[in-house]
Structure formats: C-alpha cells, structure tokens
Amino acid sequence: MSGKEGEKKLYYHGLKEQKKLNVSRIKYLSVLLSVIGVALLLVAAQSAQAPLVRVSDVYGNYLMNYAVVRINGTVITVPYVSQTGGKLGLTFTVDDGTGQIDVRVYSPLADEMIRKGLVPFPGDGVTAEVQLRVRETYTYSMLQYLGGLHFRSKLHSENPPLFKSLNANMSNTYVAVEGIVTKFSNVSSGYLLTVDTGDSQVSVLVPRVLLVFSNLSVKVGDTVYAPGIVYLYKGTSPEIVVRNLSQLSVTPIEEAPVVPIGEAPNYPGMVMAVEGSIAGISYENGRYVLTLTDGEDYLDALVPRDVLASLNPFNASSESTVKVAGRMGSDGRLVAAYLEVVKAVKTEFRPIGVLTPDMRGSIVAVKGNIEEVDRVGSNLKLVIDDGTGRLDVFVPSATLAELSNETKAGLKVGLGVEVAGYLEEYRGKLEVVVYTGEGIRALGEPLPPEEIELPKVTAEELADYEGQLVDFAGSLEGMTYTNGTYYLTVDGVKASLPREALLNLNPLEAGTGSQVVVRGLVAGDNLVKGENLTVEVPIAPIPLKPEEVTAEMEGGLVAVIGKVTDVANLSGNLKIVVGSLPVFVPRSTASELTYVPAKGDLVQVGGYVEIYRDKPEVVLFNPAAIEKLQQAGPVEGTVSDLNTAMEPLLLTVTWDSFAYQKPDYALTFHDSTGSATLLAERSLLPNPLKAGTGSTLRLIADPLSGRITALNITRAKPSPILKTGSIGLSMKGRTVALNGTVTEVRVIGKNLKLTLDDGSGGIAVFIPGGANLSVEKGQRVIIAGYVDEYNGKPEIIAYDLDAIKLEKPSGGAAGIGEVKVSELSKATGRVNLTVTWDGLSYDNGYVMKVHDDTGSAELSVSRELLPDPREAGTGSTLRITYDADSGEVVSITVVKAIPAEELRTGDVTLDLLGTTVVVEGTIKDVYTGKSFTKLTIDDGSGELVVFIPKSVAQLTFSEGQTVRIAGYVAEYKGTVEVIPYRSDCIEVR
Incomplete structure (x- = not known):
C-alpha cells in the first residue's frame, strides 16, 4: 500500500480529508497564556491584606517570627529617634488593648516618614502592616514600606484650647500653653522646657524627631506658645508633647519691652524687662528676691537660682546695672526668667571687719583663711578670718554641686579662700550666702598675714565711705577727752581712739601739724571710730615755758619745759606742777610711768591742754611724754x-x-x-x-x-657681702650685704619688696618706704640691711635707702641690641627699638600699639613710663627699651615729639580709637563710682564722656566747672570716651 493510501485509512469512513494544522503556533500561544496567568496571580497576591492580629497572640510566639501581619492600636509613646552611623532610626509603641509592641522604622524609610510629617504621636490611632521579630525576651516589629502605615485618627487641632495648668485627666487631649521658659534641658528625647504660665510650671517636650531636619532656637526667658498632646510621663506626670513646629511660637526674651521700674507693677501679667542697679538680694520660699532700683523706685524680682547663678558676684557688684525679664505678677513683683548684666562694676574685696548689718542684701567679696568647715544637711558652712574679723560663709547644696572636686578639696581648715555672694544675717550673725559655684575660689594655701590694705581717704572724702573701715589721713590739730573716750581732731574731724592706740602718739615728738593716719570705721562725715593710730610725718612741737600756756590753747598739743615745784598723788592720779602750770596724770598713765619726777627736777612734759577750774592744765596721756632733762652733759x-x-x-x-x-x-x-x-x-x-x-x-x-x-x-665694720642662698635664720638680727639680680618686684603700700638672687638661691628683701625706688626686674643691686624672719623664712630689712646701690639703666648703652619690630618674637633679654606710636588701650594694663618699617606690635607698658600726651602723643617717634623675656617696656625716650591734637568735644569719634587728644569743655554731668569718676563735658559742639580711673587721680568735680583733659580715645558699649592716664593731664579751670 502506497503511503498515500495508508494515510487515508487513518480517518473515519466517510470523512473528508482536512487541511493540515501548524503546531508551532500553538506552542507560542501556550507560553503567552502562562505568563499572563502568573502576572494575574501576583496582582492578586499584592492586593491581599496581611492578617490582622492581636499583640497578645504574636508576642513571644516563635512561629510568627518574620511573619507579616497588621496591628491595629493606639500610639502610647513619644517617638524615639536614634542616629547610628549617620542613619536614622525611629521607634514608637502601639497598644491594641491586648498588649504593647514597638514599631521600628529604619533609614531611608524613617527619613521619608519625618520629611512627610507622617510620624505617629501619643494618642494617634494607627494600623500598621509590619514584619515581626520574635526574640527570647522581646518581640518587636518593623515597618517595611510607608504605605503600610495608616492613621485611623490623629490628635490635632488648629486652634487648641489654652490652659495655664495640666492634670492627669487631660491625658491624650490636644491643648496649648503660653508662658516664659524658666528651665531648658537638651535631653535624649528632645528639648524639655519648663514654662511658667503665671499660675503653674508646665513641662513641654519638643521631640527630637521634629528637630532632625529643622532648627529651633529657644532659651530660658523666652516666651513660648506651645500646642500639643498631653502625655503622662512615667504614667503620672502630665506634659505637653509638641507635634508640629509650625504651630510652636517663640518670642525671644531680648524682645521683651523694657518698662521703667516705677511703672512695671501697673501691668500685671505682662512679659517685660526692667533695668536697674542691685539694691539687695534675699531668699524666699525656694526663690531669690532680687531688688532693683533706678535711684528713685524699687522693684522686687523673684529669680530662680539657675537664673541668679548667671550673675557672677566677683565680676558684678551691687553697683552694676542689670536687666531682668519675666512676667509681672499680680502682687507687684516680677517673676523673672532671665538676667543679664548690662554694665558690670567689679566687686572689690572688703575686710571682714567693715561689714555691718545695714549692708545686708548687698553683694560683697571677702577673703580669709578657713577656721571651721561644717556640713549642715546637704549644705556647707565655712568660718573664715582675715585678721579684721571672722565671718560665716553659707554654701547651699545647689552651689556645692557646681564646685569642682579640686575646689572642694581646697576647702580645708587653715587654707585660704575667696568668696563672693550676698550678705545675710542669720541668728544675729552676718554671713555671706554663695548662691553660685562661681562665687567661691579655693586658694590651696594659707593667705599671708600681710597688712590689710584699706582705702586711704581725706576729710573731704569721708562721706563717701560711711560705714566702711578706712585709713583716715590728715593733719593733727588737737585732742580732747569726753565721757571716757579720747578724741583726736584731724583736719576738723573727730576721731575717737582707745587709750592703747594713743601710745603711738608722743606729743614730745609729734605735735600740732603732724601727719597722722587713723584706722577706723567711718561713722559720719565728721566722726571716725578709730582703732589704731600711726604718725607718718611727726612735727616736733616748740617747747613752751609754763607761763606761756594759756586757756586759748584748749585742746591743743603742747610741750613744756620747766622745773617741778610740786608732786601729789590723788587716789592713784598724779598732779605734777611745773613752774606754776599743773600737769594732770590720769591713773592709767601714772601706773605706766617709768619716771616719776621729784621736786627740783628739770623736766620736759607733753600733753593736751584742758581747762580745769577756769585755768589751763596739761594732761599727760602718754607715759613716754615726760622726760627728766640734765642740766649737765652725759x-x-x-x-x-x-x-x-x-x-x-x-x-x-x-x-x-x-x-x-x-x-x-x-x-x-x-x-x-x-x-x-x-x-x-x-x-x-x-x-x-x-x-x-x-x-x-x-x-x-x-x-x-x-x-x-x-x-x-x-x-666701722662694714656688713659682709654674703651669698643670697647662704642667709639663714641663725643670722637673725645681724646686718649683711648682698650683690645680686632682682627677680621679683612688689609694691606694698609705701614699701617695696624684692626677691634677690646671685645664682645661689633667692631671698626676700623688704624696703620700708621704698615704693618710689625705680627698681626693675633683671637689674643688679647691692643692698645691705639686717636679717629678720617672715613666715618662717629669712628676710632682709633694708632700713636705710642709702644702703641700696642700683645698677644704672643702660638706656641705649652697649650691651642692649637694636632690633626691628618684626624681630621681637625671636628676641631675648633687653632690646632697643625705634618706633612710631600709633595708639593706646587698656587690657589689664596699658598697651601701646607701635610700628616701624617692618611691622607693628602691641607692647605692655606701665602707666608711669607713658609720655605726657600734651608734649608727645600718638604719632611721636619713640626709642623703647623692651624686656623680651617679661614682655614689658622698660623705658621710653621721646625722639621726635608730636603733641596730642586739640579737638572739639563733638569731633571726638570712634574713628580716633587709641589716639591721644586734648579736649576742653564745661562739665554737664558728674558720676562718681567706687573706682572711677565719669564726667560729661561739652564745649558747644557736642557732649563727650571723660572716664577718670581713681588710680590716676582722685579729684572732686562739680557741674559748671571747666576742665581740660589730655588722654586717649576709648570706647565703652558704643560710646566714645577720653581717658586720661596722668593726673597732671587733668586741669580744672
């Protein structure tokens, strides 16, 4: 059978033969249908929701680890932000009624959530699709995409109700508060503010999550309007959590209007600022009461310690001007939240002995050695002594917490300390309250027992020092005795003195006109309660004959020479008659006489004249003021x-x-x-x-x-020249000579103290009355005196200024090299430079700005070396000897003098800073501070301030006077000033 015929038999009988199909097309179609099906399955899977679970069912359930679920609940915590390695993390907690679970969001999702404002806050209802992480003791979840977070509700309001206080029942409500920030803390969760609403203190938290990509400036004293969620911190303490910075309003305290002190109480509830000097500080119910005055009116400000602590009592005395801001209370007192020093007047150390109860509330600074240290609860109490008295020092626990460990370790009995605070009286005793850690300095070693330096004042200046301990200097005029007290008359002022102090006054050696110093407390402009007496310049009286003493001399000091005609003992008192003049010797003096005259003795007697029964008599008050005179030689x-x-x-x-x-x-x-x-x-x-x-x-x-x-x-046996290092206490009382180099120079009152070293070791040399000697560090000196002891170490007392031979300053002599300004940084020892003087300023000492053709420099210089600006001011060419090792100018010679320019008062501007000028004008205003005098003068072209440090001159000025001033141009808080630096450059016309 042929192939064709066999193929036909495959079909049923009677059917026709069909057309042949192409199977390859079916293959492609099947692949396409498969792809479409998978895509449909993916879309369906993505639109399907994860299961909604209860927290209690998944918490600790290992089978749910990495499961994707949905949680539906309320946010109960403030979102927490973390930053690790530059990446953000965000955590909040959700409660669904069955339990609580943390939801974490990591970068970059956290960045996106914050930028889009999708961060959950307490009280928000949310549904979150998360992936679970189940650990042994902790279960948490992670949000993996922003669409997985849905807000069912948000706590928010565009116009929330305003409250003055919060309570726990307000939890998870959206409210607002307005008030003054009294405390600011930068905590891990954000900015935590304490806001005073006038009725209460409210806590406000600005969460850090809002600050990640935004800036917020807020500080103590600012006024804030803060809306947000009421959140119970630790479940009990209500606070406002801000959820939107755009709703938060901050008004800086600097913008608070300044209201006159006398008008401030008229605006209760208003946020304001006042300015004034400090009239007093006290403590009341956890806050300090700061009393301010503008010279006429007074205002109390209630100041938290944290705010008052910004006032350093060492740097700002009661004479300082301060600005205090806050809300005016209904009781007429300012509830303060901010304090700023507008004009600081440095607090000067006072001897403890001058502090009196009427100074309570004022800021004082004292120093002394610690005698007692006691803990009183959590506070600290010290007792210090400076030689003029003892004083309690109270250090509250808050101040104690601010002290460094080094400072605390130095607060031990026997060591020195400097303290500053306000003066208070506790149980009848004065004490200094140190309200800030900056108010105590442990010195780490005892204070040296050197003589207390007190202000030296004249009779005209006494009124400015009432209630203070001073050295009152003047000319001795006379003496009286009233009601058991001796009184000296010094330049018309009465100075009471104990009899023991009068033993320093021998009227045979120091009579009327002698220059004396009375150390004592100023009780008024006409009375000093003296403690001690020093005769600085004695003027011996001219001896009188007995008959020359008259009633008109009552109260005067006299010396009388004559023969004793009678001696009588009157119940312990002595009555000695010299010629016909009675001399009364009180019992206290008579008992100390080393010489009691007899009839016929030729004596010299000194005392003051008193009228007794209408006749003059001399009162002998000093037992050394009676001498027997020899009619023949020794x-x-x-x-x-x-x-x-x-x-x-x-x-x-x-x-x-x-x-x-x-x-x-x-x-x-x-x-x-x-x-x-x-x-x-x-x-x-x-x-x-x-x-x-x-x-x-x-x-x-x-x-x-x-x-x-x-x-x-x-x-004569000259004092032997010894090595400085060989002097020991075994030589005490012996005279020695030294040849060495001066390594230290200190002026102590009218005295000079040097340290001398010839290479074998340094030794101190004390020169009484040597303050005016021109001795410089590095200078060679030959000096002789006797060996004494000071603080357990040998010291040379150079009692004769003729026994001091100083090396002459070499000026530009050989041995001192010539340098340029550009070479100063590499120079050592003393060098010479020729420069042009550009300007003068003051920074803890005078500073000259100079230049030559190689550059410019600023050189420290003592005031005594500065030229007279009327003869040689800025622009002059100077030859300067400079000690490159100590950084100080040693000497100045004027090479080419250019006098300071004479300007109109209105032409002195800030463009002339540092330049020397001469101005003249009429005084329009006078302000006298403790350490300076400030004048406002005008010559018709405009007012100009003249600032005169009392270290330069202590003069008295009055409005209407004409003054001529030469000095340099300076600036203080934007105001131009002229400051003289020589007393002879201040002329009153």
Whole structure:
C-alpha cells in the first residue's frame, strides 16, 4: 500500500480529508497564556491584606517570627529617634488593648516618614502592616514600606484650647500653653522646657524627631506658645508633647519691652524687662528676691537660682546695672526668667571687719583663711578670718554641686579662700550666702598675714565711705577727752581712739601739724571710730615755758619745759606742777610711768591742754611724754650702769644685733660689763654698708626712757657681702650685704619688696618706704640691711635707702641690641627699638600699639613710663627699651615729639580709637563710682564722656566747672570716651 493510501485509512469512513494544522503556533500561544496567568496571580497576591492580629497572640510566639501581619492600636509613646552611623532610626509603641509592641522604622524609610510629617504621636490611632521579630525576651516589629502605615485618627487641632495648668485627666487631649521658659534641658528625647504660665510650671517636650531636619532656637526667658498632646510621663506626670513646629511660637526674651521700674507693677501679667542697679538680694520660699532700683523706685524680682547663678558676684557688684525679664505678677513683683548684666562694676574685696548689718542684701567679696568647715544637711558652712574679723560663709547644696572636686578639696581648715555672694544675717550673725559655684575660689594655701590694705581717704572724702573701715589721713590739730573716750581732731574731724592706740602718739615728738593716719570705721562725715593710730610725718612741737600756756590753747598739743615745784598723788592720779602750770596724770598713765619726777627736777612734759577750774592744765596721756632733762652733759659709764643710773650715760659698746620695734629700732650691744638693748630712732642708725653689726659705737643712752639719744661710729665694720642662698635664720638680727639680680618686684603700700638672687638661691628683701625706688626686674643691686624672719623664712630689712646701690639703666648703652619690630618674637633679654606710636588701650594694663618699617606690635607698658600726651602723643617717634623675656617696656625716650591734637568735644569719634587728644569743655554731668569718676563735658559742639580711673587721680568735680583733659580715645558699649592716664593731664579751670 502506497503511503498515500495508508494515510487515508487513518480517518473515519466517510470523512473528508482536512487541511493540515501548524503546531508551532500553538506552542507560542501556550507560553503567552502562562505568563499572563502568573502576572494575574501576583496582582492578586499584592492586593491581599496581611492578617490582622492581636499583640497578645504574636508576642513571644516563635512561629510568627518574620511573619507579616497588621496591628491595629493606639500610639502610647513619644517617638524615639536614634542616629547610628549617620542613619536614622525611629521607634514608637502601639497598644491594641491586648498588649504593647514597638514599631521600628529604619533609614531611608524613617527619613521619608519625618520629611512627610507622617510620624505617629501619643494618642494617634494607627494600623500598621509590619514584619515581626520574635526574640527570647522581646518581640518587636518593623515597618517595611510607608504605605503600610495608616492613621485611623490623629490628635490635632488648629486652634487648641489654652490652659495655664495640666492634670492627669487631660491625658491624650490636644491643648496649648503660653508662658516664659524658666528651665531648658537638651535631653535624649528632645528639648524639655519648663514654662511658667503665671499660675503653674508646665513641662513641654519638643521631640527630637521634629528637630532632625529643622532648627529651633529657644532659651530660658523666652516666651513660648506651645500646642500639643498631653502625655503622662512615667504614667503620672502630665506634659505637653509638641507635634508640629509650625504651630510652636517663640518670642525671644531680648524682645521683651523694657518698662521703667516705677511703672512695671501697673501691668500685671505682662512679659517685660526692667533695668536697674542691685539694691539687695534675699531668699524666699525656694526663690531669690532680687531688688532693683533706678535711684528713685524699687522693684522686687523673684529669680530662680539657675537664673541668679548667671550673675557672677566677683565680676558684678551691687553697683552694676542689670536687666531682668519675666512676667509681672499680680502682687507687684516680677517673676523673672532671665538676667543679664548690662554694665558690670567689679566687686572689690572688703575686710571682714567693715561689714555691718545695714549692708545686708548687698553683694560683697571677702577673703580669709578657713577656721571651721561644717556640713549642715546637704549644705556647707565655712568660718573664715582675715585678721579684721571672722565671718560665716553659707554654701547651699545647689552651689556645692557646681564646685569642682579640686575646689572642694581646697576647702580645708587653715587654707585660704575667696568668696563672693550676698550678705545675710542669720541668728544675729552676718554671713555671706554663695548662691553660685562661681562665687567661691579655693586658694590651696594659707593667705599671708600681710597688712590689710584699706582705702586711704581725706576729710573731704569721708562721706563717701560711711560705714566702711578706712585709713583716715590728715593733719593733727588737737585732742580732747569726753565721757571716757579720747578724741583726736584731724583736719576738723573727730576721731575717737582707745587709750592703747594713743601710745603711738608722743606729743614730745609729734605735735600740732603732724601727719597722722587713723584706722577706723567711718561713722559720719565728721566722726571716725578709730582703732589704731600711726604718725607718718611727726612735727616736733616748740617747747613752751609754763607761763606761756594759756586757756586759748584748749585742746591743743603742747610741750613744756620747766622745773617741778610740786608732786601729789590723788587716789592713784598724779598732779605734777611745773613752774606754776599743773600737769594732770590720769591713773592709767601714772601706773605706766617709768619716771616719776621729784621736786627740783628739770623736766620736759607733753600733753593736751584742758581747762580745769577756769585755768589751763596739761594732761599727760602718754607715759613716754615726760622726760627728766640734765642740766649737765652725759657722764661716762658702762653697760652695767644702765640698771641704776638716773642720768644719760656715754657708752662705748660693740653692736651685736638689730630688730624693729615699732616705730623705732632696738639695738643690742655689749661691753666688758654686760649687754643691753635700747631703742633708737631710724635717723640715728648707721648705713649698714659702711658700719654694720660688729662695729664699735659711741652712744648716749637715757636709762629712764630706754632710748639712745645720740650715736657715733668709732670703728666701722662694714656688713659682709654674703651669698643670697647662704642667709639663714641663725643670722637673725645681724646686718649683711648682698650683690645680686632682682627677680621679683612688689609694691606694698609705701614699701617695696624684692626677691634677690646671685645664682645661689633667692631671698626676700623688704624696703620700708621704698615704693618710689625705680627698681626693675633683671637689674643688679647691692643692698645691705639686717636679717629678720617672715613666715618662717629669712628676710632682709633694708632700713636705710642709702644702703641700696642700683645698677644704672643702660638706656641705649652697649650691651642692649637694636632690633626691628618684626624681630621681637625671636628676641631675648633687653632690646632697643625705634618706633612710631600709633595708639593706646587698656587690657589689664596699658598697651601701646607701635610700628616701624617692618611691622607693628602691641607692647605692655606701665602707666608711669607713658609720655605726657600734651608734649608727645600718638604719632611721636619713640626709642623703647623692651624686656623680651617679661614682655614689658622698660623705658621710653621721646625722639621726635608730636603733641596730642586739640579737638572739639563733638569731633571726638570712634574713628580716633587709641589716639591721644586734648579736649576742653564745661562739665554737664558728674558720676562718681567706687573706682572711677565719669564726667560729661561739652564745649558747644557736642557732649563727650571723660572716664577718670581713681588710680590716676582722685579729684572732686562739680557741674559748671571747666576742665581740660589730655588722654586717649576709648570706647565703652558704643560710646566714645577720653581717658586720661596722668593726673597732671587733668586741669580744672
């Protein structure tokens, strides 16, 4: 059978043969249908929702690990933001009623959620499709796409109700508060503010999630309007959680309007600022009361400690001007949230002895050595002493917490401390309350027992120092005795003094006109309650005959010479008649007399004149003010004769040692019969460079007064020149000479203290009355004096200025190299440079700006070296000797003088800063501070401020006077000033 025929038999009988099909097309069709089917299955799978589960069913269920589910609940936590490796993470907690679970969102999804404002907040109802992570003790979930988070409800309002306080019942409501920020903390969850609404303190949290891509500036004192969700922190404490920064409003405290102090109480509830000086500080119910005044009106501000702590009591005294801002209370007191020092007046240290109860509330600074340290609960109490008195120091616990461990370690008995705060009275005793950690400085070592430096004032200045301890200087006019108290008259002012202090005044040596200093408390412009007396410049009185003393001399100091005609003991008092003049010796003085005259003695008596029964008599108040005079010269004697002799003796002795016995010097000497010590005036002492201890002296000794009245040298033995490092306390009282280099210079009142070193070790040298000596660091000096002890160490007392030989400053002499300004940074030792003076300023010392053709520099210079600007001001060419090691100008020579330009007051502008000028004008206003005087002058062209430091001159000015001032131009808070730096450049016309 052929192939064709066989193929036909495959069909049923009777059917026709069909056309042949192409099977390859069916294959492609089947593949297409398969792809379409898979796509339909994927679409169906994506549109299908994950199962909605209960938290309690999946929490801890390991079978659900990595399962994708839906959670439907309420957000119960503030969203927490974390940043690790520069990537954001966000976490919030959802509660569905069966349990709680954290939902985490990671970058970049977290970034997108924050930028689009889709972050859930407490109280929001959400449905979240998440993937579960089940751990052994913790189950959490992760949001994997933003479409998986749906908000069923949001806590939000465009116009929320305003409340002044919150309570727990307000949880999960949307409200707003408005008030002043009294506390600001940058915590892990965001910015936490304490807002004073006027009725209560409300906590407001600005979550960190809102701060990731936005900036917010807010600080204590600002006024905020804060809408948000009431959230119970730790389940109990309500606080507002801000959910939208665009609704938060911040008004900076600097923009609070300044209201005059006298008008401020008229605006209760208003946020305002006031300015004034500090009239007092006290403490009341957890807050400090800061009283401000503008000179006429007063205002109390209630200040939290954190705010008051910004007022450093060392830098800002009660005379400072401060700005305080807050909300005015209905009781007329400002509830403060911000404090700023507008004009600081540095607090000067006061001796403890000058502090009085009427100074309570004022800011004071004191220093002393700690005598007691006690813990009072969580607070600290110190007792300090500065030699003028003891004072309690109270350190509250909040202040104590601010102190460093180093400071706390230094608060020990025996060590020195500086404290500043406000003065308070507690249980009848004054104490300083240190309200800030900046108000206490532990010195780590005891304060040296040096003499207290007090302001030295004249009679005209007493009124400015009422209630303060001062050194009152003036001319002695007389003396009286009233109701058990002695009074000196000094420049018309009464100064009461205890009798012990009067022993420093011998009217035979210091009479009317002597210059004296009374240390005491100023009780008024005409009374000083004195404690001590020093005669600075004695003027010996001219002796009078008894008959020359008259009633018109009442109260005056006199010296009388005559013969004793009678001596009587009146119940312990003595009455001595000299010629016909009665001399009364009170019992207290009579008991101390070393010489009681007898009839016929020739005596010299000093005292003050008093009227008794209408006749003058002299009152002897100092037992040393009566002397027996010899009608013949002194007799030859020996040291052993001093014990029994009644007349002056002429002695030849060897000088053994030397000591100071205020106000004289004690010389110890010997001969073959013994040794003795007598007093001598400083003017009698030999120059120790020429004749020191070991020299043979010929002297007249008065055994009755214990004094040397005359002294000559018969065999001089110069003081030996010793190594500075070889001086020891075993040499105490001996005179020595030193040849060394000055390594330190200190001026102490009218005295000078040096440290001298010849390479073997330094030693201190004290020069009484040497403050005006021109001694410089690095200068060579030969000096002689006696060895004394100070603070357990040897010290040389150079009592004779003629025994000090200084190396002459070399100026431009050989040995000092010439340099250019550009070479100063590499220079060492002393160098010379020739420069043009460009300007002057003050920064803890005067600073000259100079230049030459190589550059410019700023050089520290003492005021005494500065040229007179009227002769040589800025623009002058100067030759300067400069110590490159100490960084100080040593000397200045004017090469080419250009006097300071004379300007109209209105032409002095800030463009002239540092330039020297001369101005003249009429005083329009005078302000006197503690350390300065400020004048406003005008010559018709405009007002100009003149600032005169009291260290430059202490003058009295009044409105209407004409002054001529030469100084340099400076600036203070945008105001141009002229500051004189020499007293002779201030002329009052």
